[in-house]
Amino acid sequence: MGRKVHEQRARVVTALDHLRHQIGLALGAARNAHAQAEQELAQRRLEQDVVRTGMDRAAADPELAARMTTPAMASVVHKLASVREQFYAEWTAGPRRLRELVAETAPGPASAPAGEWLGRVGTSSGLTTPQLWRIGETTVDGSADSAFDVAVPLLDSSHLAVTSAPNTRSTVDGLVENLLMRVLSTFEPGAVKIHLWDIGQLTGVLPNFYALSRTSAVTVHDPTRLSDLLDEFAGHIRRIHGYTMQAGHVSLRAMRAATGKRLEPWRIGVLYGNGEDLQPEQIRDIKRVASGAIEAGMSLILVDVPTMLDGAVESVHVTADRTAVTSMTGPDLAVRLDPPLPGGQVATASSRIAEALMARQGGPRTFDDLLPTEYGTASSAVELRAPVGFHEGEPVDVVIGDATPHALIGGPSGSGKTNFLYALLGSLCARYSPNELALYLLDFKEGVSFAGLAPGRKDESWLPHARLVGVNVNTDREFGLALLRFLTDELRRRSAAAKEHEVTTLSELREQDPNGHWPRIVAVIDEFQYLFGERDTVTTLATSLLEDVARRGRSQGIHLILASQDIAGIEAFWGKPAVFEQCTLRIAMPKARRVLAEANQAAVAAPRWHAVVNHDSGIGHGNQLAHVPDASSGGVFPALQRQLWQRYGSTSVPRLFDGAHAPRLAESTAFTALSPSDRPHAIVGQSIDVADVAHTVELSTAPGRNLAVLGTTQRDAVSILDSAVRSVARQFAPGDVEFALFCLVDRCEPAVTALAERLHAEGHKAETVTADTVVETVTAWAGELADGSQRAARRIAVLYGVDAALPVLEAKEPGRTSGLDHLRTLLKQGPARGVHVLGWWRSIARLKDTLGFGGTDDVGAWVALDVQGNELGPLAAGQVVHWSPRPDRALFFDRTTLSSPEIVIPFRREEDLDD
Numbered sequence: 001m002g003r004k005v006h007e008q009r010a011r012v013v014t015a016l017d018h019l020r021h022q023i024g025l026a027l028g029a030a031r032n033a034h035a036q037a038e039q040e041l042a043q044r045r046l047e048q049d050v051v052r053t054g055m056d057r058a059a060a061d062p063e064l065a066a067r068m069t070t071p072a073m074a075s076v077v078h079k080l081a082s083v084r085e086q087f088y089a090e091w092t093a094g095p096r097r098l099r100e101l102v103a104e105t106a107p108g109p110a111s112a113p114a115g116e117w118l119g120r121v122g123t124s125s126g127l128t129t130p131q132l133w134r135i136g137e138t139t140v141d142g143s144a145d146s147a148f149d150v151a152v153p154l155l156d157s158s159h160l161a162v163t164s165a166p167n168t169r170s171t172v173d174g175l176v177e178n179l180l181m182r183v184l185s186t187f188e189p190g191a192v193k194i195h196l197w198d199i200g201q202l203t204g205v206l207p208n209f210y211a212l213s214r215t216s217a218v219t220v221h222d223p224t225r226l227s228d229l230l231d232e233f234a235g236h237i238r239r240i241h242g243y244t245m246q247a248g249h250v251s252l253r254a255m256r257a258a259t260g261k262r263l264e265p266w267r268i269g270v271l272y273g274n275g276e277d278l279q280p281e282q283i284r285d286i287k288r289v290a291s292g293a294i295e296a297g298m299s300l301i302l303v304d305v306p307t308m309l310d311g312a313v314e315s316v317h318v319t320a321d322r323t324a325v326t327s328m329t330g331p332d333l334a335v336r337l338d339p340p341l342p343g344g345q346v347a348t349a350s351s352r353i354a355e356a357l358m359a360r361q362g363g364p365r366t367f368d369d370l371l372p373t374e375y376g377t378a379s380s381a382v383e384l385r386a387p388v389g390f391h392e393g394e395p396v397d398v399v400i401g402d403a404t405p406h407a408l409i410g411g412p413s414g415s416g417k418t419n420f421l422y423a424l425l426g427s428l429c430a431r432y433s434p435n436e437l438a439l440y441l442l443d444f445k446e447g448v449s450f451a452g453l454a455p456g457r458k459d460e461s462w463l464p465h466a467r468l469v470g471v472n473v474n475t476d477r478e479f480g481l482a483l484l485r486f487l488t489d490e491l492r493r494r495s496a497a498a499k500e501h502e503v504t505t506l507s508e509l510r511e512q513d514p515n516g517h518w519p520r521i522v523a524v525i526d527e528f529q530y531l532f533g534e535r536d537t538v539t540t541l542a543t544s545l546l547e548d549v550a551r552r553g554r555s556q557g558i559h560l561i562l563a564s565q566d567i568a569g570i571e572a573f574w575g576k577p578a579v580f581e582q583c584t585l586r587i588a589m590p591k592a593r594r595v596l597a598e599a600n601q602a603a604v605a606a607p608r609w610h611a612v613v614n615h616d617s618g619i620g621h622g623n624q625l626a627h628v629p630d631a632s633s634g635g636v637f638p639a640l641q642r643q644l645w646q647r648y649g650s651t652s653v654p655r656l657f658d659g660a661h662a663p664r665l666a667e668s669t670a671f672t673a674l675s676p677s678d679r680p681h682a683i684v685g686q687s688i689d690v691a692d693v694a695h696t697v698e699l700s701t702a703p704g705r706n707l708a709v710l711g712t713t714q715r716d717a718v719s720i721l722d723s724a725v726r727s728v729a730r731q732f733a734p735g736d737v738e739f740a741l742f743c744l745v746d747r748c749e750p751a752v753t754a755l756a757e758r759l760h761a762e763g764h765k766a767e768t769v770t771a772d773t774v775v776e777t778v779t780a781w782a783g784e785l786a787d788g789s790q791r792a793a794r795r796i797a798v799l800y801g802v803d804a805a806l807p808v809l810e811a812k813e814p815g816r817t818s819g820l821d822h823l824r825t826l827l828k829q830g831p832a833r834g835v836h837v838l839g840w841w842r843s844i845a846r847l848k849d850t851l852g853f854g855g856t857d858d859v860g861a862w863v864a865l866d867v868q869g870n871e872l873g874p875l876a877a878g879q880v881v882h883w884s885p886r887p888d889r890a891l892f893f894d895r896t897t898l899s900s901p902e903i904v905i906p907f908r909r910e911e912d913l914d915d
């Protein structure tokens with residue numbers, strides 16, 4: 001038993017010894033591995049520390065030097081030395097390559113030393129821009145040989161954020177001035193606009209730019225008005241973005257490349273903060289502007305404005321005098337900034353660029369500068385586009401088309417509205433032929449502002465594009481209605497044609513119907529608020545017609561230009577927002593109010609002879625300021641008109657409607673066009689209409705085909721009878737008509753005699769009847785009606801002052817029918833037998849007396865002079881008649897042709913013209 005136990009124990013002890021040995025071995029191996037790992041770690045740490053510090057600096061550092069000289073670290077030191085050797089062997093070419101790169105992408109003033117360019121005016125037209133702009137240099141190993149340029153991207157590429165250590169403002173200013181001067185000296189003047197804003201300074205931001213700040217190249221903004229500057233930038237971005245996208249380009253740069261034209265200047269906004277946070281909304285606006293700016297050719301340089309911009313932005317942190325670190329070169333390289341440019345030389349260079357810019361923009365432009373070299377070559381199929389003025393030497397266009405179908409022009413009296421209209425009309429008419437553009441011009445102002453566009457006494461020429469010129473229509477609001485009616489008729493005609501050709505727009509119609517005559521129509525209504533001047537049916541009708549034209553005109557190429565003294569004009573729109581909203585083109589003359597959007601104050605600040613042209617319904621970002629050349633002083637417009645007239649003049653003459661001018665029968669188309677007819681019409685007076693037409697009464701055989709002239713105004717009454725008789729006479733050969741002129745009022749005798757002589761001269765039979773023979777004549781004429789025989793000739797009885805003869809006519813002799821009864825017979829039965837009465841009654845009561853109980857049916861047509869509307873109702877089928885008598889106008893009603901009475905202008909007899 002004892003031996004067995006002993007053997008067992010010995011086995012255990014042996015096993016344990018073996019185990020201990022094994023553990024000892026394992027532990028020894030682990031210790032070794034650990035020691036090796038620690039050494040490797042120390043080597044890697046040393047390697048890292050040396051790389052971070054740099055070999056040379058590490059050797060000078062006691063702690064690092066001690067570590068490096070440890071024998072265990074020899075391999076590390078050796079490796080680093082060989083890597084460094086190899087790197088420097090390659091790097092010797094590095095600075096050269098970088099220098100070449102900068103020279104290539106930052107040519108000329110963008111990187112060259114100032115002595116080579118400072119003071120010279122740039123020449124690049126700005127189709128492309130340098131990609132980098134030098135700000136300084138740096139070196140990796142401190143040696144001059146390995147120095148290379150440090151340059152930053154800016155235009156079309158990036159924003160720049162500059163931050164500064166305390167007391168480095170002069171270095172920062174030097175950096176910014178240097179950069180801006182390189183940019184300004186690269187391009188021809190005007191290609192870059194710089195906006196300076198400094199939270200702490202009203203003036204004195206970059207004072208060496210003073211000369212440029214008097215031009216549009218540099219604008220210094222009020223420190224309290226950052227939001228205005230940001231709004232302005234946002235407006236430019238929206239506008240530029242709008243038109244580049246519309247033309248199918250993603251950015252201004254892409255559009256420039258595609259079109260080969262520099263359409264806009266680059267804009268650089270330099271914002272100096274003070275390192276403290278701006279207001280949250282200002283930060284938000286800066287970020288918003290920054291995010292869309294690059295595509296619109298705008299870059300921001302933010303100095304000590306603590307914000308992170310999205311997208312492309314490079315940074316420069318000025319650490320000490322002329323020293324900075326930049327995002328281009330990384331945190332390890334200290335950049336030596338270029339020395340500030342000599343202040344005097346910068347000021348001189350600024351003056352030179354400013355002078356060159358002013359010379360380039362030219363002095364005040366003239367009307368001739370608005371005109372193209374070749375006239376009449378533009379097509380209006382898509383739109384009308386013409387410059388109307390200039391801004392900093394560049395033309396400012398007005399576009400009338402799909403997006404801006406109608407225009408509203410406002411400005412106080414004398415602010416140049418009429419001049420603007422002339423500039424616009426001249427610029428348009430020189431570009432578009434009368435086949436492309438037709439004008440309808442109406443001026444409600446007293447005066448004759450458009451009269452020169454129609455043929456006149458002084459000048460035989462006219463504006464060939466003008467189809468209608470209406471002047472002095474301030475009391476003839478109906479003429480405005482007539483124009484609007486004409487335009488709605490034209491709308492209808494055009495939409496019918498469009499339907500027929502299965503198209504919807506004018507440009508498509510013109511494509512489908514190339515031989516059709518489809519000019520764009522522009523109707524100008526100056527002082528249009530007169531249309532809405534009273535609470536009456538004219539206003540109601542004008543409103544609905546105007547809304548119709550405004551809504552539907554766009555697609556049919558019918559455009560309105562409404563001009564007014566601001567307040568009055570805008571108030572006229574109250575309750576008619578449709579028209580106002582459709583006028584997306586707004587033109588505000590200086591001091592115009594309410595024409596632009598409420599918050600848009602551009603017109604307040606606009607200088608004299610300028611206009612704010614806004615194609616965005618008056619919203620601020622659409623503002624384009626334009627100096628409008630003088631187009632209205634003597635001889636300027638007429639010179640163009642004469643050239644255009646010589647070119648196109650043989651086309652039809654525009655109609656001139658002059659409300660202050662009494663029309664003459666002999667000059668009226670309605671009269672001159674008359675020829676013999678078996679359906680004679682008596683002309684009563686000129687219509688208030690777009691076409692040169694007259695109101696007439698057909699003298700047919702229907703009952704009631706007689707005419708009554710009512711009122712006391714002898715001159716007009718005589719004129720109306722005169723034109724009625726002369727027009728009838730013109731429609732008959734001698735012998736086919738007979739006239740009896742009843743002179744019942746002595747004062748009419750000269751007129752009656754003159755008319756009789758005229759009729760005789762024309763070969764007509766015309767007897768003169770006086771108060772003494774009136775009864776005898778009507779009795780004879782009535783007798784002839786009664787005997788039933790049909791006369792070959794028509795007979796016209798013309799009675800001047802029937803009321804004066806009533807006592808004689810009413811006189812009754814026993815057993816005989818009175819003269820009055822015979823007259824009644826003539827009125828009642830005459831028309832059916834070719835006998836008509838044209839009579840003048842000086843009061844309605846006397847007319848009623850004449851007609852007796854038979855009612856008014858026998859007078860189917862009447863003309864009222866100084867008679868109030870309410871007296872006329874019974875003569876107009878009981879309708880309410882709105883009529884307040886006014887000089888030289890009359891109210892006409894013919895129940896067979898008119899639904900309600902209309903205004904006529906009596907023709908003036910030649911004998912009365914010198915009144």
Ligand SMILES: Nc1ncnc2c1ncn2[C@@H]1O[C@H](COP(=O)(O)OP(=O)(O)OP(=O)(O)O)[C@@H](O)[C@H]1O
Nearest residue numbers: 412413414415416417418419609628629630632633
């Ligand atoms: N751009 C301009 N350059 C030079 N003179 C101008 C210019 N614009 C207007 N004028 C002159 O100023 C005067 C008033 O201009 P205009 O008649 O165009 O003003 P308006 O606004 O139409 O005034 P109103 O409503 O009283 O007729 C005219 O004598 C005109 O010749």
